[in-house]
Amino acid sequence: MSVKEGLLLENVVLGFGGRRVVDDVSLTVEPGELVCLLGPSGCGKTSTLRLAAGLEKPDKGLIFLNGRLVSGDGTHLPPESRHVGFLFQDYALFPHLNVLGNVAFGLDDLPARDRSRQALDKLEQVGMLSYADAWPHQLSGGQQQRVALARALAPNPSLMLLDEPFSGLDKRLRDLVRDETLHVLKSSRVSTLMVTHDPEEAMFMADRIAVMKEGRIVQCDTPVNLYSRPADPFVASFFGEVNSVEAKVRAGRIETCLGSFDARNFIDGAKVELLIRPEAVNVLPDPDGKAVVLASRLLGRTSLIHLKVENPGGTPVHLHARLASRLLPPENSRASLELDSSQIFLFPISSDA
């Protein structure tokens, strides 16, 4: 097996017709690591992936693969010479070749016997050995995905690039295939960069997640840190619904109708936004409480409580609370609230927002 030293992007820029699709992106994928590029559609994550594959040429910046400069500084190694595996959103199986032919496609350099043995090995690894003679159009979406994965892995690439690899599958199948794909990638110990717009999927798959917005990487960290220490409101809200309350810092404290909080590093007079995860709100029945239950809904594993909180000197605050309990407070009853301050995030309100 080849030495796997991962991928390095340095200040990479890509523009189409004056618009910067990828804007000053720096990113590393360590050997054997699985990194997810996460962001809403059109944020430049797929373009970043195509840059790594060599399918696009950066306008600025450097790209290193296994310590070797492959893009930038006047160099551009075409995709066919990069030795990377690419798993496409639509799988892109060759319709004129059967499953074995597809998987063996990238093994041209091997003698015929080794070629089919290696292809069969990969098919076995993804559990598709019995379909070697089948044609792509005879396979289900999940089976096509597995063949495409085997095809990309067959030449033992040092880097795997996955472009929304599960978006074509329905929900139940997706969970299954996601699990299998993770195990195949981890057992191959191949460095992987994967694109997704689904935060849950990113957290399921990734060692680290790079959150992208409008061509830039907003934050790159482990799933735990992204969830518990988001760098800005975008990241906080991307990983789950948040309640937003605006307030002003006075004498090192932030006073709201929900309670008083430590202002941390914010100076007096600064306008701040409190983002509170619904899970951080505990609802306690209390006839004297400040909150009124507007609606209680059981959503399956959790319940969602809509609350109206009285706000002296302002409009009442609408708040969502997510409870594990199935004992729901009745509508129009009063309650008091308990907040978990570790899931409350403080951000400055910028003038242009």
Place this chain on the structure above:
Amino acid sequence: MTIPQFLAKPFWPRSFDGILSVWPWLALTTGLGIAMPVLFVAGNLFVPSTELWTHLAETVLAGYVVNSLWLMLGVSFGVTIGGVGTAWLVTMCRFPGSRLLEWAQLLPLAMPAYVVAYAYTWLLDYAGPLQSLIRTLFGWTSARDYWFFEIRSLGGAILVMSLVLYPYVYLLARSAFLEQSVCVLEASRTLGQSPWRAFWRVALPLARPSIAAGVALALMETLNDFGTVHYFAVDTFTTGIYRTWLGMGQPAAAGQLGAVLMLFILGLLLLERFSRGAARHHHTTGRYRNLPKVRLTPFPAFLALAFCGLAVLLGFLIPAGLLCVMAIGSYNTEISSEFIYFARNSLILALITGLLAVLLALILGYAQRLHPTKLIRTCLRLSALGYAIPGSVIAIGILVPLISLDKAISTALAQFFGIDLGGLVLTGSIGALIYAYCVRFLAISVQTVEASLSKVTPSLEAAARTLGLNAFKRLTKVHMPVIRGSLLTAGLLVFVDVMKELPATLIMRPFNFDTLATKVFMLASDERLAEAAFPALAIVAVGLLPVVLLSSAIAHSRPGEDS
């Protein structure tokens, strides 16, 4: 996320391997090479007029213009009635035989107009079987005793061409009717329109752009025709060009006639482009259902059957039957041995051209695929120019420069090396003829290949790249296998058109070299119609191949239809 390609479309490939890549250069060479003869003839528009041209303009030009205009007017009338009428009946109504007639309307496409002209002349001429029969029946002795339709006239030419060209309008009108959402028609019915009124007020206006495009195509074929008008002695541009070139030996004047003819074509092209552009706005709903066909009551059903049946009968079955009768009556061993020789010539030309056209189309289509730049798109458009241009005009566009080149070469060789080639080398060569065919028919293969290349999705291409294949290997290992069916179709379409082609072959063929088409023409010109029937039948038989292809495509063409 998809990359918006239109945002990144520079003139010359901007990408890393653009200048180094061989594909843009190949595409440029092909595009220019194919466009050159057309541009050469167009250049004649700017050449100062010669004395002969002034003479031509004063004497015959007006006649050419008038005849060509009448011909175009008559043919547009004929193909519109025939094409729209049959298309409407088979798509919207159910009557005995309507399924069969739906694809049978394509049969006349297999008939070159000149072959139909010969067959009908044989039947309807003074000495033909029909008039002889009438004379015997009524005891008449000469043409002065009765009136009979003179087929060898402008009217006859209009009739013959309408009969073989109406399928162009039929094809486009039919698909336009099928594409119309049933909802639109049903909406008009709920608003109180009878089916007949719904046709006039909704379906026909919606299909009008397609019908106009079909008429434009039919008129281009009309202007290209040489065999029919020559045989019927109707003086049009094509016969004029032929006479000026071969009869008077005046290439420059012929070129100028060709340039004027190209102005006509330009008008038709604009009409076609304009109508297709307009067609884009017409779909307001994407919902399709099987068309509810109206089941006709016996009398209207009989009329519908008669109309659609007559079109096929007159455009294909009768001429084909006549050819068979003629061929059987005149068959002898001399014809069959000669026939093999001409058939071989035709086959070789058609085969080489078919292969070449597919190869060039692949180069152009793949270059556009690799480097979607303005320049390469222009090359593709340039390579399609020839399809609208009559074969006789293309022949001039190639021969005039070639003769000068030939003369220069032979002078140079004689002067510097003392070699005497004993004539012109390039001018009467098979290579020049194949070049002319490519100019005329490359558009067919380019269109087919370009459309099918879209089946190879960008991610298929990218997958092959990441799996280590360079541009040439991707072409041979991914693109060509995926679109091999379309490559075959493209080659076949060109093959058949070359078999049928007459004017360019007639002007450019090597000395003493005949194909099936030219042999048919020569025999007919010598009034040996019956002997021409055998080779003519062979051309028709080959022409049936694309009809079969088209009819099977038609069976699967309805959006939303259960297949």
